[in-house]
Amino acid sequence: MHVPDGFFNAPTSVATGAVAAVGVGVALRKARAELDDRTAPMAGLVAAFIFAGQMINFPVGAGTSGHLLGGALAAVLVGPWTGALCISVVLLVQALFMADGGLTALGTNITLMALVGGFVGYGVFRLVLLVLPRKVTSVPVAAAVGALVSVPAAATAFTLLFALGGTADVATGKVLAAMVGWHVVIGIGEAIVTGLVVSAVLTSRPDLVRGARGLASNRAPLITKETSA
Amino acid sequence: MGAGHGHRLHFHGHSPVHRAPAHLKILALLAFVLVVVATPREWYLAYAGYLAVLVVVIGVSRVPFLYLLPRMVIEVPFLVFAALIPFVAEGPRVDVPLVGGWELSLSESGLVAAWGLAAKGTLGVLASLTLAATTEPSAVLRGLQRLHLPELLVQIMGFMVRYLDVVSADLGRMITAMRSRGVDPRSPRHWPALARTLGALFVRSYERGERVHLAMLARGYDGTLPDHASPGVHR
Numbered sequence: 001m002h003v004p005d006g007f008f009n010a011p012t013s014v015a016t017g018a019v020a021a022v023g024v025g026v027a028l029r030k031a032r033a034e035l036d037d038r039t040a041p042m043a044g045l046v047a048a049f050i051f052a053g054q055m056i057n058f059p060v061g062a063g064t065s066g067h068l069l070g071g072a073l074a075a076v077l078v079g080p081w082t083g084a085l086c087i088s089v090v091l092l093v094q095a096l097f098m099a100d101g102g103l104t105a106l107g108t109n110i111t112l113m114a115l116v117g118g119f120v121g122y123g124v125f126r127l128v129l130l131v132l133p134r135k136v137t138s139v140p141v142a143a144a145v146g147a148l149v150s151v152p153a154a155a156t157a158f159t160l161l162f163a164l165g166g167t168a169d170v171a172t173g174k175v176l177a178a179m180v181g182w183h184v185v186i187g188i189g190e191a192i193v194t195g196l197v198v199s200a201v202l203t204s205r206p207d208l209v210r211g212a213r214g215l216a217s218n219r220a221p222l223i224t225k226e227t228s229a
Numbered sequence: 230m231g232a233g234h235g236h237r238l239h240f241h242g243h244s245p246v247h248r249a250p251a252h253l254k255i256l257a258l259l260a261f262v263l264v265v266v267a268t269p270r271e272w273y274l275a276y277a278g279y280l281a282v283l284v285v286v287i288g289v290s291r292v293p294f295l296y297l298l299p300r301m302v303i304e305v306p307f308l309v310f311a312a313l314i315p316f317v318a319e320g321p322r323v324d325v326p327l328v329g330g331w332e333l334s335l336s337e338s339g340l341v342a343a344w345g346l347a348a349k350g351t352l353g354v355l356a357s358l359t360l361a362a363t364t365e366p367s368a369v370l371r372g373l374q375r376l377h378l379p380e381l382l383v384q385i386m387g388f389m390v391r392y393l394d395v396v397s398a399d400l401g402r403m404i405t406a407m408r409s410r411g412v413d414p415r416s417p418r419h420w421p422a423l424a425r426t427l428g429a430l431f432v433r434s435y436e437r438g439e440r441v442h443l444a445m446l447a448r449g450y451d452g453t454l455p456d457h458a459s460p461g462v463h464r
Binding site: 006025 | 353
């Protein structure tokens, strides 16, 4: 669900727009350092993958459904900067080509979902990896915890913006309780799917999971029921 | 990939709105939504004026309202959110009598806030839809280029738009295959199967990106894309 036009006042929209512009600018540089001249096609295809993944809805209870946000997933799979860049491109394309998310709210959406969601998710992922045993099987678990935290973190940042530049006179405590409560539920779904997807990619192409670099060599030879049969 | 890559929102036409340069349309849209967002929500007449401007532009573009209307459902979640605000907002309350002697206690400031959200959100969605309906995706990308969005960012957006339908169709075929084997992708019981599908989709997309990159190198890619609008000219 994207923030539309008019949800936050003009100064907040301009301020988050500036934050997003700086964030995307840095992400462009860092992604170029990671991917070199492969940046354009690789980031474009990863963005298309995230967009497609977001189309799958899963029920979160009470008759409503959520969908994968993908911030933490992208950060673990392709690295935090390229991941944030891809999520930003998804939001840009949705705002400009699909009228999903307001143009004035684009900065807010990028700040919340790409920057806060992606980097909180990746930070937690790294921290959990430090605690868990240095095994490749720890990676999906850490990715799931990162995803679990990233969604309520973005909701908390949303509430902070709402307290600063919201256009409705609703007590901040109420907004925080509703937003974080709801997004913890969404975060659980996000965590399970993120962990399972990372685990699936690790099984077939461990070299493509950037968050598992340095761990992939520790894994046992790939013997599945199919290959040993 | 012989399939058409028509745009989901684009409505083919030759009106002045369709022909207007994309970069001017993007600037106009940005200026319009900025003005709408900055307008105090008590200036009810101004909002009528904004709507009139949009109606005139849409009329000139000859995109049918019935084409745009169903595509506005994208903002429904936020209209629901706006509708809840009068119930939870602070400040003095008004009692709205309902049939059967019931009364609704609503917050006055909440009602005004809900109106503001709904009006601004709806104008924004309608204006964005008008841009998307009257401008080819490639024209939007060229417009962004003229507006000096970083070249690399425009290229990434271009690749995403180009391969969006390819990747979505890839996923669609995988989901069809899952369903035909009795898997319900929505059910949490089948999330492991869904996740393996998404994992495979990621690997496929990533490898497609690598192939695209090699194909570009084979055709002399040097960091900038050729401008197909003016053949033979490399920027």
